[in-house]
Amino acid sequence: xxxxxxxxxxxxxxxxxxxxxxxxxxxxxxxxxxxxxxxxxxxxxxxxxxxxxxxxxxxxxxxxxxxxxxxxxxxxxxxxxxxxxxxxxxxxxxxxxxxxxxxxxxxxxxxxxxxxxxxxxxxxxxxxxxxxxxxxxxxxxxxxxxxxxxxxxxxxxxxxxxxxxxxxxxxxxxxxxxxxxxxxxxxxxxxxxxxxxxxxxxxxxxxxxxxxxxxxxxxxxxxxxxxxxxxxxxxxxxxxxxxxxxxxxxxxxxxxxxxxxxxxxxxxxxxxxxxxxxxxxxxxxxxxxxxxxxxxxxxxxxxxxxxxxxxxxx
Amino acid sequence: xxxxxxxxxxxxxxxxxxxxxxxxxxxxxxxxxxxxxxxxxxxxxxxxxxxxxxxxxxxxxxxxxxxxxxxxxxxxxxxxxxxxxxxxxxxxxxxxxxxxxxxxxxxxxxxxxxxxxxxxxxxxxxxxxxxxxxxxxxxxxxxxxxxxxxxxxxxxxxxxxxxxxxxxxxxxxxxxxxxxxxxxxxxxxxxxxxxxxxxxxxxxxxxxxxxxxxxxxxxxxxxxxxxxxxxxxxxxxxxxxxxxxxxxxxxxxx
Amino acid sequence: xxxxxxxxxxxxxxxxxxxxxxxxxxxxxxxxxxxxxxxxxxxxxxxxxxxxxxxxxxxxxxxxxxxxxxxxxxxxxxxxxxxxxxxxxxxxxxxxxxxxxxxxxxxxxxxxxxxxxxxxxxxxxxxxxxxxxxxxxxxxxxxxxxxxxxxxxxxxxxxxxxxxxxxxxxxxxxxxxxxxxxxxxxxxxxxxxxxxxxxxxxxxxxxxxxxxxxxxxxxxxxxxxxxxxxxxxxxxxxxxxxxxxxxxxxxxxxxxxxxxxxxxxxxxxxxxxxxxxxxxxxxxxxxxxxxxxxx
Numbered sequence: 001x002x003x004x005x006x007x008x009x010x011x012x013x014x015x016x017x018x019x020x021x022x023x024x025x026x027x028x029x030x031x032x033x034x035x036x037x038x039x040x041x042x043x044x045x046x047x048x049x050x051x052x053x054x055x056x057x058x059x060x061x062x063x064x065x066x067x068x069x070x071x072x073x074x075x076x077x078x079x080x081x082x083x084x085x086x087x088x089x090x091x092x093x094x095x096x097x098x099x100x101x102x103x104x105x106x107x108x109x110x111x112x113x114x115x116x117x118x119x120x121x122x123x124x125x126x127x128x129x130x131x132x133x134x135x136x137x138x139x140x141x142x143x144x145x146x147x148x149x150x151x152x153x154x155x156x157x158x159x160x161x162x163x164x165x166x167x168x169x170x171x172x173x174x175x176x177x178x179x180x181x182x183x184x185x186x187x188x189x190x191x192x193x194x195x196x197x198x199x200x201x202x203x204x205x206x207x208x209x210x211x212x213x214x215x216x217x218x219x220x221x222x223x224x225x226x227x228x229x230x231x232x233x234x235x236x237x238x239x240x241x242x243x244x245x246x247x248x249x250x251x252x253x254x255x256x257x258x259x260x261x262x263x264x265x266x267x268x269x270x271x272x273x274x275x276x277x278x279x280x281x282x283x284x285x286x287x288x289x290x291x292x293x294x295x296x297x298x299x300x301x302x303x304x305x306x307x308x309x310x311x312x313x314x
Numbered sequence: 315x316x317x318x319x320x321x322x323x324x325x326x327x328x329x330x331x332x333x334x335x336x337x338x339x340x341x342x343x344x345x346x347x348x349x350x351x352x353x354x355x356x357x358x359x360x361x362x363x364x365x366x367x368x369x370x371x372x373x374x375x376x377x378x379x380x381x382x383x384x385x386x387x388x389x390x391x392x393x394x395x396x397x398x399x400x401x402x403x404x405x406x407x408x409x410x411x412x413x414x415x416x417x418x419x420x421x422x423x424x425x426x427x428x429x430x431x432x433x434x435x436x437x438x439x440x441x442x443x444x445x446x447x448x449x450x451x452x453x454x455x456x457x458x459x460x461x462x463x464x465x466x467x468x469x470x471x472x473x474x475x476x477x478x479x480x481x482x483x484x485x486x487x488x489x490x491x492x493x494x495x496x497x498x499x500x501x502x503x504x505x506x507x508x509x510x511x512x513x514x515x516x517x518x519x520x521x522x523x524x525x526x527x528x529x530x531x532x533x534x535x536x537x538x539x540x541x542x543x544x545x546x547x548x549x550x551x552x553x554x555x556x557x558x559x560x561x562x563x564x565x566x567x568x
Numbered sequence: 569x570x571x572x573x574x575x576x577x578x579x580x581x582x583x584x585x586x587x588x589x590x591x592x593x594x595x596x597x598x599x600x601x602x603x604x605x606x607x608x609x610x611x612x613x614x615x616x617x618x619x620x621x622x623x624x625x626x627x628x629x630x631x632x633x634x635x636x637x638x639x640x641x642x643x644x645x646x647x648x649x650x651x652x653x654x655x656x657x658x659x660x661x662x663x664x665x666x667x668x669x670x671x672x673x674x675x676x677x678x679x680x681x682x683x684x685x686x687x688x689x690x691x692x693x694x695x696x697x698x699x700x701x702x703x704x705x706x707x708x709x710x711x712x713x714x715x716x717x718x719x720x721x722x723x724x725x726x727x728x729x730x731x732x733x734x735x736x737x738x739x740x741x742x743x744x745x746x747x748x749x750x751x752x753x754x755x756x757x758x759x760x761x762x763x764x765x766x767x768x769x770x771x772x773x774x775x776x777x778x779x780x781x782x783x784x785x786x787x788x789x790x791x792x793x794x795x796x797x798x799x800x801x802x803x804x805x806x807x808x809x810x811x812x813x814x815x816x817x818x819x820x821x822x823x824x825x826x827x828x829x830x831x832x833x834x835x836x837x838x839x840x841x842x843x844x845x846x847x848x849x850x851x852x853x854x855x856x857x858x859x860x861x862x863x
Contacts, residue, residue: 034664080850087604087663091799092849095792095842102842106833153431158416158424158441165406165417172404175366176418176484177392178425186427220671227668266683273675277652280661280669293413297441301412301449302462 008133010249012205014242015140016198019147021225021237023194026151028223029231029290030160031187032167034086037077037093038222040100041070041192043214045199047104047111050209053120063200070196071189078188082181094216105211116210119203136205143201147194152234156294163187164232164293221248224276230286239287247272318377319344319488319519320365320396325374326543327357327364334360336543337374342488347511347520349530349551352540353564358523359401361540362490366398367391379487392420395487399494401523403477407466411457411476414465415448416441418483448483454509455479456502471497478506482513491522495529507533531555539563574703576821582710584817585717586779590772590790591797591809592724593765599741599804600761601653603666604795608769609787610677615641615770616777616786617681620690623774630712630774637774638767645766646759648673654758674788682784689781713775720768721810728806737761741804793820793841800848802857811856816841 020042027033045066052062077096081089104111111117123135154160162183165173170180203209221244229240251268260267279286320342327335335357342348350358363369365376367388376383383391397418406414416422422444424430424437452458455475460468465476478494491510495503503526510520511533524530530537531551539547539554541563547554554560594608615637623633656669698707728734740747740757748754769787772794777786797816801808823840827833848855 028664084849084853085663087667088799088849088853090664090667091604091795092846095796095845098792099839099842099846102836102839106835150431153434154427157430157434158422158437159427159430161409161413161417162425164409164413168406168408169404171368171388172400172406173417174388175368175392175398175400175404176480177389177420178417179387179389190427220668223668224672227665262683266679269675269679270683273672273679276672277669277676280665280672281652281655281659284659284661284665290408292410295441296438297445298412300442301445 005129005133006249008130008137010245012133012136012140013245013249015137015144016202016205017222017225017245018144018238018241019140019198019201020195020222021229021241022144022147022151022234023191023198024222024226025229025231025234025237026154026163026194027187027191029226029233029237030155030163030167031184032086032170033081033184033187034090035077035093035188035191036090036216036219036223037095037097038195039214039216039218040093040097041074041195042199042202042218043097043100043104044070044073044192045196046203046209046214047199048196049200049203050111050117050119053204054117059122059204062204063197066200067193067196070199071193074188074190074192075185077192078185081184081188094219097214097216097219101211101214104214111209114211116208116213119207119209121204121207136201140201140205143197147197148234148238150190155232155234155291158295161293224272226286228276228279228286230288230290232290233286233288234291236286236288236291318342319346319379320521321375321377322365323375323377325361325364325371325376327360327369327372333543335364335371338540338543338545339374340538340545340548342519342521343536344487345514345517345519346536347514347522347534349534349537350521350523350540351525351527351530351537355542356540357543358540359492362398362492362521362523366396366490392484395485396490397481397484397486397488398490399477399481399492401492401496403473405465405468405473405476405480408464410462411452411465411468412445412448412461414476415452415480415483416444418480419444419447420484451479451482454482455506471499474498475502475506482518486518488519488521491520491524493523493525495524495526500526500529503529504532571825572703575705576825577818578704578706580814580818580821581714582817583820584814585714586772586775586790587794587797587817588717588810588813589713589720589768589775590794591801591813592720592806593768594794595798595801595803595805595809596737596741596761597765598798600737600744600758601649601657601666603653603663603670605653605670606667606791607648607670607673607677608765608794609791610674610681611641611645611766611769612773612776612787612790613678613681613782613784614644614787615773616782617685617690617773618770619774619777620692620782623778624690624692630778633774634716634771637770641770641773642763642767645762645769648766649759649762678784678788685784687784689783690777691781692778709775709778713779716771716775720771724764724806733757733760789838792845793838796841796845796848799845799853800855802855805855805857808856808859811859816844819844 020038024035024038027035048066048069049062052065077093080092084092105114107113122139123132125132162173162178166178166180166183174180225240225244226237228243230236251264318341323339325335325338326333338361352358364371367386371384378394378396381394406417422437423440429437449458449461452461455478457472457475457479468476474494474497478491481489495506507529514520522530534551537549537551537554538545539560546563547557547560590612597605618637618640619633622628622636623630652669652673653666656666698705728738736752736757739752740754744754773786776790793816797809797812800816801812820837820840824834824837827836
């Protein structure tokens with residue numbers, strides 16, 4: 001594949017995983033929910049898309065149904081999440097994701113088991129690999145922009161303020177009238193819906209789904225994106241997604257140009273792991289700091305007071 | 315209209331066989347400033363935690379505004395107008411002081427999912443008003459210049475003040491204050507209590523645990539004394555001071 | 569459908585023994601360092617590879633392989649604790665950050681092994697063969713495994729009950745602040761626990777690798793069931809882990825009978841442990857800890 005195709009491919013992946021990173025950022029960065037089962041909802045969206053598209057359902061319904069189904073499972077998962085400590089929740093959801101993967105792996109009638117099943121793409125191949133990728137970039141980034149607007153608007157609103165309060169001290173938040181059950185359930189549903197949407201886009205872009213595409217590694221990769229970019233910062237999540245994908249896919253390009261004694265794939269993971277550990281040791285807040293809550297009213301007050309302060313010093 | 319704002323009857327709470335609160339009965343009237351004193355370990359904080367809904371009473375009833383709140387969730391009790399300021403401040407340390415205040419406000423349009431996304435105009439106006447209110451209260455506790463700083467940067471005394479300020483922001487009918495002036499210099503402490511008195515004229519009732527009796531007794535209209543999980547004395551401050559058993563409670567004599 | 573129940577129960581003992589050896593180290597480390605160490609999977613894998621080199625390539629037999637793997641992996645465990653997790657904890661890292669660090673460490677270890685030893689599966693051949701004993705099909709390896717589980721349990725029991733360091737581990741496990749205040753060198757307790765934990769993982773890895781195949785993912789394939797054992801037994805609870813290992817081993821093997829009877833795929837076998845894990849966390853996260861005295 002020529003370099004330009006690699007790059008376009010990379011951009012599609014950044015878009016798709018950008019959506020997933022935003023969803024995890026909403027759950028963990030803003031609300032403190034340690035969702036280590038992200039890939040489960042990604043899988044639900046992908047497989048739903050695969051099966052529905054085979055039945056001839058129009059693509060937007062496939063995407064919406066996938067997202068909705070993922071949201072329902074997200075709601076289910078949120079119920080035990082209310083009472084579980086962060087690490088218990090992480091392990092439980094991880095196990096949940098593995099159970100789902102086990103099901104699609106074992107039930108061959110469902111979607112081909114281990115060998116998977118083909119998926120009808122939204123943009124059928126018309127003879128140009130480049131056009132195919134450009135079309136997908138268009139669709140994926142449209143979805144990404146919508147998702148970004150949603151999480152950004154939420155972050156900069158009283159709703160986002162409540163989420164952060166729950167993250168900081170959920171008992172205090174409850175004592176101030178915020179039902180943590182309601183907010184956690186909503187956040188899990190929304191985050192899962194986004195992951196499901198991304199899963200559907202992924203499935204139709206690759207035109208195939210199989211269980212091996214939905215290993216826990218995907219969840220870990222998304223976690224690295226959020227932690228690296230900076231939790232509770234939506235731009236950070238996108239930055240993290242871009243950097244991680246460039247790192248992951250960049251080696252595919254580099255492979256053609258560099259010869260090493262060590263398998264590039266292994267080297268990549270080793271470097272990756274070392275990088276994460278170093279980041280956690282020396283810059284645990286990630287690249288971009290937590291975004292402050294910016295509402296119109298707050299901005300006015302800040303500017304007003306700055307003006308008063310300046311006036312005072314004259 | 316109901317007689318009492320808060321009505322506690324024979325409430326007990328035990329942890330693993332140890333009764334922290336053992337058959338407490340008391341009333342708080344609308345708009346009163348009521349004190350709760352007693353030696354460490356007498357059950358004051360546990361009583362507060364049970365009232366606010368953190369614990370369910372093992373025995374007895376708690377009625378607020380005539381309604382039994384034994385089995386309500388914490389946020390539902392807040393909705394009824396009962397707000398608590400914790401002894402060890404439970405602030406949102408990564409949020410700004412102003413944001414901490416804004417979380418406390420009730421009836422916000424913007425904290426609902428649909429509204430925050432699609433009806434932004436509705437809550438943005440409301441937020442402007444809430445910010446003004448918050449800044450007014452912050453001025454009382456002398457935290458105005460910290461409004462945009464993270465709550466984590468406040469000193470211990472300032473954190474207590476923010477905890478109290480947040481409680482006031484919630485526009486409660488009854489505010490439980492667990493040692494609000496602890497760690498705060500006496501001049502500011504007196505100022506705070508004066509302001510609390512002003513708020514009580516607006517209809518807010520206070521139930522205050524406070525060890526510095528000289529401050530409390532200037533402002534409280536009624537005082538309960540707890541010892542070993544029970545209320546042992548109740549009365550007007552002057553009557554309490556004149557009661558010899560009050561000192562016995564603190565000095566541990568029978 | 570005829571079921572060889574004797575075989576089922578024997579297999580349960582085998583599965584339980586393997587889970588026991590793998591989980592004891594994990595639960596002690598989890599209890600002391602207070603985070604789930606996912607790199608435990610790579611300690612298992614490392615053990616498998618070291619065992620392979622010693623037993624297969626060098627032909628020096630299983631017992632020596634177990635000892636060498638225990639020691640080397642134990643040292644690796646301590647280095648990981650000292651180099652990564654202790655500094656992170658000192659900087660106030662949250663449980664989640666520590667967990668992510670252990671996952672990252674897992675990447676590094678797993679792919680280092682893969683880079684050095686390739687991803688080709690390696691097979692043990694020199695560890696005896698299968699034979700029939702009445703209704704049972706037994707292999708020498710399995711006998712070794714059950715024996716090792718017994719010996720290790722007894723050794724750990726004696727260590728925890730009768731030695732100074734064992735008592736220190738139990739004290740620190742139940743109340744770290746009090747242990748520190750009573751003069752126990754908590755730091756030493758923790759790194760010794762990491763040493764033992766990683767070492768035990770290595771032993772589990774050898775048996776697992778010898779029974780199936782040695783690949784860099786050897787540990788990952790078994791890590792969730794091992795977490796299930798640690799959680800069911802109560803995190804940090806040695807005796808609970810022993811009970812939980814055999815309970816899950818039994819339920820799994822009975823489950824296989826059930827799966828076959830219901831006509832479901834036996835690949836669901838591993839899902840049984842996942843289900844137990846989720847159910848335990850939802851219903852009673854402390855697991856069986858109530859039934860067993862601490863550590």
